[in-house]
């Protein structure tokens with residue numbers, strides 16, 4: 090992605106979607122530490138603290154992983170964060186072993202700030218991230234750790250982005266017991 094892409098919020102404000110930079114530590118820390126427990130319970134790629142923000146910003150040039158952020162134009166506040174990575178979790182590799190190879194595969198993990206969810210930001214940002222994935226030569230994108238079955242807003246987002254539902258699997262949660270999840274994948278058509 091050479092230039093940041095501009096997305097427009099429902100109220101007309103704009104945000105730039107771009108890869109995370111080394112200088113984003115403070116903004117990313119604010120974003121991480123303001124996520125609610127409800128959001129974190131659906132989204133768990135890593136801890137959400139300053140130490141993690143520092144580590145991730147220091148790794149901003151990692152060729153295997155691009156972390157995209159959406160930055161509000163008016164305040165430089167970060168309102169969205171999406172991981173696109175060729176590092177596939179072991180559990181995901183097992184469930185997707187039928188793919189044979191993960192050479193052209195990336196996985197996606199999106200989160201939008203609580204007060205900004207359900208306003209079309211994830212959909213617009215997801216389109217930018219998937220377009221960037223194509224540019225990187227990625228042929229298919231799966232979900233990092235799948236999607237929890239009752240996460241209807243996320244499932245709707247993925248459907249809108251062209252993902253289709255594949256298998257289902259259960260994970261165990263300390264207080265919530267067995268949780269049903271779905272795997273979803275989008276494959277890019279060759280042009």
Ligand SMILES: CC(C)(COP(=O)(O)OP(=O)(O)OC[C@H]1O[C@@H](n2cnc3c(N)ncnc32)[C@H](O)[C@@H]1OP(=O)(O)O)[C@@H](O)C(=O)NCCC(=O)NCCS
Pocket residue numbers: 128129131132199200201202205206207208209210211212213232235236237240241242243245246249
């Ligand atoms: C999932 C998430 C990334 C989606 O981003 P978003 O910006 O909120 O989503 P959007 O506003 O772009 O799109 C949401 C879609 O879901 C629809 N939707 C909202 N609530 C819904 C519900 N309860 N059931 C079904 N669809 C619903 C919206 O109407 C919209 O579809 P539409 O454009 O056709 O009207 C965001 O809500 C989030 O961060 N959630 C918490 C973390 C999370 O769940 N991450 C994904 C882990 S797999």
